[in-house]
Amino acid sequence: MSYLPVTASFYLQKEVKYLSFNMHSCYNEPDYKKEGKVNCMIGYYNYTVILTYCSLISAIVGTHFAFEHNYVLALFCLMLCGFFDSFDGIVARSKKDRTEEEKKFGIQIDSLVDLISFGVYPAIIAYSMGFNSFPCLIIFIIYILGAVIRLGYFNVMEDMRQQQTTEKRKYYQGLPVTSSSLIFPMIYCLTVWLKVPQVQFVYLIGLLVVGILFVANIKVIKPDFKGVLGLIGFGIILLIILIIKGVVLI
Numbered sequence: 001m002s003y004l005p006v007t008a009s010f011y012l013q014k015e016v017k018y019l020s021f022n023m024h025s026c027y028n029e030p031d032y033k034k035e036g037k038v039n040c041m042i043g044y045y046n047y048t049v050i051l052t053y054c055s056l057i058s059a060i061v062g063t064h065f066a067f068e069h070n071y072v073l074a075l076f077c078l079m080l081c082g083f084f085d086s087f088d089g090i091v092a093r094s095k096k097d098r099t100e101e102e103k104k105f106g107i108q109i110d111s112l113v114d115l116i117s118f119g120v121y122p123a124i125i126a127y128s129m130g131f132n133s134f135p136c137l138i139i140f141i142i143y144i145l146g147a148v149i150r151l152g153y154f155n156v157m158e159d160m161r162q163q164q165t166t167e168k169r170k171y172y173q174g175l176p177v178t179s180s181s182l183i184f185p186m187i188y189c190l191t192v193w194l195k196v197p198q199v200q201f202v203y204l205i206g207l208l209v210v211g212i213l214f215v216a217n218i219k220v221i222k223p224d225f226k227g228v229l230g231l232i233g234f235g236i237i238l239l240i241i242l243i244i245k246g247v248v249l250i
Helices: 003-025 029-035 047-067 071-093 100-128 134-164 177-192 196-215 225-245
Strands: 171-173 219-221
Touching: 047 071, 047 100, 071 100, 071 177, 071 225, 100 134, 100 177, 100 196, 134 171, 134 177, 134 196, 177 196, 177 225
Parallel strands: none
Antiparallel strands: 171 219
């Protein structure tokens, strides 16, 4: 009769030790020694990555609008992605006590989100317009592959540059993928002068051209803070045109 309680006690002790081990493994060692905090989720969770995640959310919501054929809202979400990306670096640098791990995590997560928001998402918008033939798929592949190569190359070169100097970058090599947040809404504004099918075709060709420019060995001036504000102002003008036109492609 005493066998069951002893066995239960034995396994209970094992479970307690197992849970204790797991709780200990939840500690992020550097953070634990520094702040005494428990972190049972991988990654870094602070305000420096909020805008980056907002860009991803905007792309996901915009995908819904694209497949609902509401391209004004879909392109508005694309512009929102660009807006969030314009300030995520400034917000991240405002945290002076960032660790090297946090900095590298921010760089990686920013590129991963940029691939979705400015690489995959504009192609999804075109696909939802009805461009689903094989030649169109080739264009999508060129565009997205160009974005992948551009972002991967940028990460490598930026890491090397930061190890050599602390000066701010003045030029980009190749067209930044974030430029799609203005280029494709601008193309869509051509509906003011052109018919919808014509604008759709221009949008598709735009994907091909922009995808090639992503990997072209050209220098593009990096805008300063005033330049960013100017681009945002230009984006607002594009948004007003889209709203006034009120075009919904079907």
